[in-house]
Amino acid sequence: MKDEEINKILQGVEIPEPDEIKKKATIKAVMTEFHQQKLSLQKNFKGIEEERRLRGKTKTFFTFLGEFAMKKSFIITGGATALVALLVVYFSVFMGPSLMMRVSTEQEPVSQSAGGRAEIRERDEAEKNEGVPRHDTFVDDSILEELIVKKLPVNPTEQRELGSVTAKADKETEGFTDADSLKNPSIIATKPMRSMAKTMAKRRPESAGRGASYSLQAPADDYRSNEYKDVGRDKFETIVTNPLKLVSEEPVSTFSVDVDTASYAFVRRQLNNGVLPQKNAVRVEEMINYFDYDYSVPADKSRPFQPTTALYQTPWNPDTRLLHIGIKGYDIVPEEKPVSNLVFLIDVSGSMNSHDKLPLLKNSFRLLVNTLDEDDTVSIVVYAGAAGTVLEPTKGNERGKILAALDQLQAGGSTAGGEGVRKAYELAEANFTKDGLNRVILATDGDFNVGIRDPEELKSFVERKRETGIFLSVLGFGQGNYHDALMQKLAQNGNGNAAYIDNLNEARKVLVDEASSTLFTIAKDVKIQIEFNPKLVAEYRLIGYESRMLKREDFNNDKVDAGDIGSGHSVTAIYEITPSTSKGKLVDDLRYSDKEEQAATTGSMEGEYAYLKIRYKLPDSEKSELLQTPINRENEYSRIDQVPADIRFAASVAAFGQLLRGGTFTAQFTYGDVIKLAESATGKDPYGYRHEFINLVRLAGSIR
Amino acid sequence: MENLKESELVIRAKEGDPTAFENLVERNYMLVYTISYKWCGTKEDAEDVTQEVFMKLSKNILYFKEESTFQTWLYRIAINTAKDLAKMNERKRKKESAYIEERKTSIQQQKESSLAERVHQMIENLPQKLKETAFLVFSEGMNHKEAAAILNCAEKTVSWRVFQAKRALKRNLERGESL
Incomplete structure (x- = not known):
């Protein structure tokens, strides 16, 4: 057998068309997950290193340095310390005396002329405008800064940046000649140590501020602009405020x-x-x-x-x-509470996979289960890719069994909400208590993408079931995919109520403290x-x-x-x-209205x-x-x-x-x-x- | 968005642009589905794998380092996911006592099945490493270099595995014909 034959056989496999519905469900689930990832990334944002990577910027010399620094942190730290030590020694031994001398000579002609002040102001202005601190041709400034800066603990990002500063400073140091100071005597003369210290003091917070502004600004153009309002897939019906x-x-x-x-x-x-x-x-x-x-x-x-x-x-x-x-x-009164036949209809689709959804839901139901007794029955139906009964009708006092069933639930797959609703009603009907309370409690983030997908159809189904005496409560969870409009519709048509559970306290309020009003x-x-x-x-x-x-x-x-x-x-x-x-009437009285007619009410x-x-x-x-x-x-x-x-x-x-x-x-x-x-x-x-x-x-x- | 290059879409998606990401998923859905189908052999499994692949993608795209091309990366995810599913199915099957029975009937069926199906079956039965290599090279029509990038190994290794796979296939086929 030849290679080509094998290739031909293998490449000629007939592949059935993928299911459109499944594809859509996949895309939806994937987008939700993407969203979650983005949110969590936003929360754990750690500054520029990640940001650069996220932006997909190509590698530069500095990213290379940064990566190197991360991988070989020991060498880098050691090297940096050695470098600092060397520089300190170098400047204190060789440059020290000459520096001291220059500073002392410079400080003498502190004439503080008006022109000089203006100069300072100009320089300061210029610095501000440029945003990035200007590196003067001041040997002492850059040296001092270098020394101070080097000794401060810096994160790898800044270290990289400092690399450039140091390099620049080094160059400037080399380039510094007395000729410069001669050419520009006024600058030197009017720049006493105090103002230098000030510039430096300013410079530190500036660079610190820069670091901070990265972490603040970067999300601003990357993520903040995509905040809730823009990307939210929560669906709400438009409300037009009641007019006057x-x-x-x-x-x-x-x-x-x-x-x-x-x-x-x-x-x-x-x-x-x-x-x-x-x-x-x-x-x-x-x-x-x-x-x-x-x-x-x-x-x-x-x-x-x-x-x-x-x-x-x-x-x-x-x-x-x-x-x-x-x-x-x-x-x-609690003793009068009717026997309840509850069916929990729980959405375990992929979109429920979030700490404020399924885990919160489980805890919420746990609270409710603890209030039930042996006359009550509980069943659990879940729906995701397919709907299924997780817990056949069980007596309310068999808490262990109910809780174990709850615990096993895991999120995954698309949402066959319609099918689940049907099954839940079937169970509720099978277990109907005549004088008691028969209720389906639907817990979901509002996503029904498989099964009865048309909200109207679902609505009319629930409406028909209402006549059988089974009521529906809707508990909404989560955010980002919250389908408020549909849940409201369901609750309104299923003789029920809708509550949104954002935390365990709310769950307690709805399911325990106000259980009687939510349920009876x-x-x-x-x-x-x-x-x-x-x-x-x-x-x-x-x-x-x-x-x-x-x-x-x-x-x-x-x-x-x-x-x-x-x-x-x-x-x-x-x-x-x-x-x-x-x-304070907002509408003016009519000029031609019949005033007499309005006074028609009399007597009592x-x-x-x-x-x-x-x-x-x-x-x-x-x-x-x-x-x-x-x-x-x-x-x-x-x-x-x-x-x-x-x-x-x-x-x-x-x-x-x-x-x-x-x-x-x-x-x-x-x-x-x-x-x-x-x-x-x-x-x-x-x-x-x-x-x-x-x-x-x-x-x-x-x-x- | 539609006429952007894939690499641009990837960059935008990495920046957190949801439309770009959705577009990326749409564009590559068939590709991933096809790979998954070839690997798994059933529509249902292929769809599950596809969903899983994209879930993984959405979890990781923000951290995608561009050390390889996007497609290579996607292939890698797809193959690993398919492998995982296969492993899971294998484990399940082993638990079932009817396993041996099934095996016998499948061998019987083999005789009656077409050459193409037999070749498939044989690739299916190759050792994991040979299987994935054979899959990429024969079925996806990749050259050894591309396959090596996806499998994260040297080009020579791929060549060697292809050779072994071919040898095994030929041997099996000949034996099958002689039976």
């Missing part, structure tokens, strides 16, 4: 409640990283609802909540009022409708809830889905309203600012109930310091959220004002969440 509305044109405002808190945690993470969050990541209502407020709580389950309302002067605008509506759900729904499809009285209110604006607005007719339509409230959940909505008597309705209606369904019912209450002068506070602390705190969060979103309506209010307002309203704050908030505002203020 005229009561005369649109007296009724309708929206669905939202108990999600994901936005606050995401914002917190960004701020802690020293970056202002992108505007679309800031959902003001979620920030407000992150905090627990002490609203009055109803006594029993049948009437799951009662509203708390307040009206007071807007902190950021003296001409308007804030209408605060707070609802707190009935709080289940007490009312479904909660909608709020407010009708404003045109006689008293001219304009209004709902702060936040942009993604939750409903049509007026949706309120009474039980088929229209809305947000759910869990046990002990508090929901807050804040309207900024402009009283009709106020000077006199003094009512608005009328609040809340519709909700009990968890097992398909028919909605109605709660209604007027908001009148009784709810009004004349001074802001009389307003309960909780309500003031909510206002400060609302202000902060609006500032982060650009602050169209917040006038001159600053982060400082937010801090002042919040500090006066921290209340008991047992977990320190409110103090943390104040710190975040400070951070935001300093980032700008």
